[in-house]
Amino acid sequence: MAVTTAEAGPSVWPFVRLKLRMLVNGWRGRPARTALFVAGVVLAGFFAVAGYAIFAIPGVVGDERAASLLLQLGGSMLVFGWLIFPLLFFGVDESLDPSRFALLPLSRRTLIMGLFAAALTGLPALSTLAATAGMVSTVADLGGAAAAFVQFVGIVGGVLICVAVSRAVTSAFATGLRSRRSRDLAVVLFAVVAALLGPLQLALLAGAERADWPAFAAIADVLGWTPLGAPWSLGLDVVAGRLWAVPLKLLIIVVTLVGLLRWWSATLERAMLGAASNGSSRATGNAGSPTGLLLGRRLPRSRFGALVARETRYWWRETRRRASLITFSVAGLFLPVSISLSGGAAGPMAVFVGALAAVALANQFGYEGNAYAANVAAGVPGRVEVHSRAAAHAVFVLPLLLLVALVVGVVSGRPERIAGDLGLLLATYGAGLGLVLPVSVRGAYSLPESTSPFALSSGGGLAKGFLTLGVMLGTLVATVPLQILAWVLGSVWLWIGLPVGAAFGCAAYLIGSQVAGDWLDKRAPEVLVAVTAGR
Amino acid sequence: MTVPVQREGDQIPAMALRGLVKRFDTKLAVSGVSLDVPAGSFYGLLGPNGAGKTTTLSMAVGLLRPDAGHAFLLGYDVWADPSAAKARLGVLPDGVRLFDRLTGPELLAYHGLLRGMDATTVDQRARELLDVLELGAGNRTLVVDYSAGMRKKIGLACALLHAPRLLVLDEPFEAVDPVSAARIRDILQRYVAGGGTVIFSSHVMEVVERLCSHVAILSDGVLRLHGTLGAVRGDRSLEEVFVQVVGGRVSTGSELAWL
Numbered sequence: 053m054a055v056t057t058a059e060a061g062p063s064v065w066p067f068v069r070l071k072l073r074m075l076v077n078g079w080r081g082r083p084a085r086t087a088l089f090v091a092g093v094v095l096a097g098f099f100a101v102a103g104y105a106i107f108a109i110p111g112v113v114g115d116e117r118a119a120s121l122l123l124q125l126g127g128s129m130l131v132f133g134w135l136i137f138p139l140l141f142f143g144v145d146e147s148l149d150p151s152r153f154a155l156l157p158l159s160r161r162t163l164i165m166g167l168f169a170a171a172l173t174g175l176p177a178l179s180t181l182a183a184t185a186g187m188v189s190t191v192a193d194l195g196g197a198a199a200a201f202v203q204f205v206g207i208v209g210g211v212l213i214c215v216a217v218s219r220a221v222t223s224a225f226a227t228g229l230r231s232r233r234s235r236d237l238a239v240v241l242f243a244v245v246a247a248l249l250g251p252l253q254l255a256l257l258a259g260a261e262r263a264d265w266p267a268f269a270a271i272a273d274v275l276g277w278t279p280l281g282a283p284w285s286l287g288l289d290v291v292a293g294r295l296w297a298v299p300l301k302l303l304i305i306v307v308t309l310v311g312l313l314r315w316w317s318a319t320l321e322r323a324m325l326g327a328a329s330n331g332s333s334r335a336t337g338n339a340g341s342p343t344g345l346l347l348g349r350r351l352p353r354s355r356f357g358a359l360v361a362r363e364t365r366y367w368w369r370e371t372r373r374r375a376s377l378i379t380f381s382v383a384g385l386f387l388p389v390s391i392s393l394s395g396g397a398a399g400p401m402a403v404f405v406g407a408l409a410a411v412a413l414a415n416q417f418g419y420e421g422n423a424y425a426a427n428v429a430a431g432v433p434g435r436v437e438v439h440s441r442a443a444a445h446a447v448f449v450l451p452l453l454l455l456v457a458l459v460v461g462v463v464s465g466r467p468e469r470i471a472g473d474l475g476l477l478l479a480t481y482g483a484g485l486g487l488v489l490p491v492s493v494r495g496a497y498s499l500p501e502s503t504s505p506f507a508l509s510s511g512g513g514l515a516k517g518f519l520t521l522g523v524m525l526g527t528l529v530a531t532v533p534l535q536i537l538a539w540v541l542g543s544v545w546l547w548i549g550l551p552v553g554a555a556f557g558c559a560a561y562l563i564g565s566q567v568a569g570d571w572l573d574k575r576a577p578e579v580l581v582a583v584t585a586g587r
Numbered sequence: 588m589t590v591p592v593q594r595e596g597d598q599i600p601a602m603a604l605r606g607l608v609k610r611f612d613t614k615l616a617v618s619g620v621s622l623d624v625p626a627g628s629f630y631g632l633l634g635p636n637g638a639g640k641t642t643t644l645s646m647a648v649g650l651l652r653p654d655a656g657h658a659f660l661l662g663y664d665v666w667a668d669p670s671a672a673k674a675r676l677g678v679l680p681d682g683v684r685l686f687d688r689l690t691g692p693e694l695l696a697y698h699g700l701l702r703g704m705d706a707t708t709v710d711q712r713a714r715e716l717l718d719v720l721e722l723g724a725g726n727r728t729l730v731v732d733y734s735a736g737m738r739k740k741i742g743l744a745c746a747l748l749h750a751p752r753l754l755v756l757d758e759p760f761e762a763v764d765p766v767s768a769a770r771i772r773d774i775l776q777r778y779v780a781g782g783g784t785v786i787f788s789s790h791v792m793e794v795v796e797r798l799c800s801h802v803a804i805l806s807d808g809v810l811r812l813h814g815t816l817g818a819v820r821g822d823r824s825l826e827e828v829f830v831q832v833v834g835g836r837v838s839t840g841s842e843l844a845w846l
Contacts, residue, residue: 341706341710341714342692342693342695342696342699342709342710342713342714342717342724343696343699343700343706343709343710343713344710345690345692345693345696346689346692346693346696346697346700347696347700353700353705353706354700355700355701355703357700358696358697358700358701359701361697362686362689362693362697365688365689365693366686366688369688369729370688420684420686421684422682422683422684423683423684423685423686423687425650425678425680425683426685426686426697426698426701426745427701428649428650429648429649429650429673429676429678429680430673430698430701430702431649431669431670431673431674432701577649577650577651577652578652580650580651581651
């Protein structure tokens with residue numbers, strides 16, 4: 053590794069080269085990954101162009117007030133985005149895992165600078181820089197070349213802050229989440245937050261409609277004096293003649309950067325020391341019978357019972373599954389309620405909720421990775437496997453669907469619709485299952501078996517995620533006849549909706565599960581290979 | 588079934604592999620392995636890392652579909668009649684997760700019921716296994732929080748629970764502490780004495796030499812040598828034979844002189 057040549061002085065180039073080399077090697081013999089990278093380039097390019105255009109508009113129209121508002125608020129949003137998105141959705145690119153450098157004789161300073169440089173060498177940082185270049189254009193239009201140069205220095209500092217903040221925060225979280233329990237808890241918390249983002253956004257939009265612009269301008273100016281907004285307002289201060297503000301804001305930027313890198317460096321130290329294993333603590337309770345512990349009192353003492361019991365436990369104990377249940381509950385309740393509150397028809401929304409519920413099973417075999425080998429080795433028949441998984445999911449989903457129908461009926465002030473809506477929900481859930489079960493057998497893919505909750509799913513997962521969208525669409529299409537029927541029949545549907553919907557859902561489920569079961573009988577080893585991580 | 592397998596008395600091998608081939612992308616992982624494991628034998632499958640041990644065993648037990656060839660367990664074709672073959676088989680795969688969000692007792696109950704055993708038998712045997720392997724019948728720790736050695740032991744317990752006639756174990760002694768390893772050896776030896784067949788993979792010569800009646804040496808996906816321990820070893824140590832067969836270098840003394 054070229055890193056050992058760093059004795060001459062702290063050089064960051066070996067790190068950058070290492071990162072690029074790993075990126076290129078990752079493509080070798082993996083067309084899917086190359087395609088994904090190309091898609092990433094297109095997306096980043098789009099973001100860069102769109103951002104540039106938006107930030108350049110105030111300059112083109114020559115509106116200084118709009119420029120002050122847009123640059124400071126927009127820039128702050130960018131930093132906030134860099135802070136929050138890696139935690140919630142994307143994870144950080146850990147291709148240069150700090151712990152791999154633990155044994156090399158590198159000073160912490162060299163390591164941090166190298167990792168920081170490597171983090172800057174990436175599409176997100178480049179496209180952010182390109183997007184904010186629109187700010188330079190605006191400032192140039194308003195205040196000439198000198199101001200534009202100052203703004204350029206500002207956006208470079210801003211991008212550095214963006215990257216530093218995302219690294220420092222994810223590293224701090226990952227270190228804090230060393231134990232499995234705290235990690236599990238965090239994933240669930242994040243799921244709640246992520247699910248609440250939608251409602252929050254709507255609330256903000258509603259606020260924006262009523263708010264007065266001077267108030268926003270005041271907020272923007274305050275933000276301009278915080279690390280969030282300071283880098284983006286440097287050039288504007290020159291334009292407005294507040295030259296004294298420039299060195300102060302530069303100081304803010306530098307202090308922030310140094311502080312973030314220090315913090316990162318401190319958490320990195322702890323991360324590199326590695327996790328202390330704490331698996332020996334034994335919680336010993338009174339010993340019930342093993343089957344009793346697994347099955348509880350009600351489930352049958354059979355293969356089916358054992359499978360259902362294991363699945364229900366996994367929906368609760370496995371964090372990814374629990375997170376998806378929580379997200380679904382929040383979205384499932386919030387969407388129809390907000391629609392009916394704003395006076396729309398809850399019916400179509402109910403359909404969406406049913407489909408959303410079923411989609412959670414799209415990669416049901418991927419959740420446990422190759423633990424599925426136990427079922428293959430035991431020779432579980434495909435239909436038993438499929439039925440048990442659907443049954444366990446239904447244990448959680450059916451009460452939720454009932455709740456959704458009840459809440460929507462009450463909130464929209466039309467309780468007489470509850471039965472009919474529940475019928476529609478059951479029909480879509482059944483149809484969704486009927487579609488998703490075969491897809492889950494054919495389109496299984498491996499999820500990362502990572503210790504970091506923020507690790508990226510590597511490669512092919514994303515492409516197969518499109519299957520999920522396909523299932524959603526398919527479900528919506530499959531239930532269109534029922535929707536039309538409900539609409540045409542009007543009040544008659546209120547009476548027959550529940551039995552008809554339930555029957556439709558059951559029929560769809562039975563067809564789908566038969567197909568899925570037969571496929572699974574033929575392809576169980578292939579499914580196992582597909583969900584094994586690292587393939 | 589293209590290859591006829593004799594089904595008379597003790598003549599049926601516990602495991603019979605015929606020309607197994609597996610290719611990953613461009614690499615030929617296993618090329619044409621044929622092997623007979625006699626019933627009642629303690630069979631060691633030796634090989635350096637990446638030799639294809641895990642791949643071969645996975646194909647033999649029905650977890651990985653071979654590109655060509657056949658595998659018979661106790662006379663049943665694994666890939667033509669999987670349920671009959673799998674019912675008589677206990678597997679401890681290596682590098683495979685368990686359903687580790689269950690507690691130990693729950694996991695054992697799950698495996699027992701999955702094998703179609705009745706609940707009373709499952710409870711009784713599970714308690715006994717947890718006790719013997721010192722995992723604790725009342726241990727409420729999730730398997731995901733177990734240490735590596737404990738995980739091996741609970742995996743072994745899962746493989747033993749339904750009293751199979753054939754045990755296929757991939758690296759059963761890896762990461763297991765000496766005390767537990769001794770106990771596992773003891774259990775396996777009693778199992779073989781009782782008429783069961785064990786085939787396990789390892790790259791630890793001492794363990795194989797101490798336990799096995801038969802050995803096979805695999806390298807680069809090809810079976811280099813197999814037979815009874817005595818026949819394979821001759822008058823040399825197993826390690827010498829292994830290094831020679833696998834084609835490793837023997838130190839001449841002149842390399843790394845600066846060390």
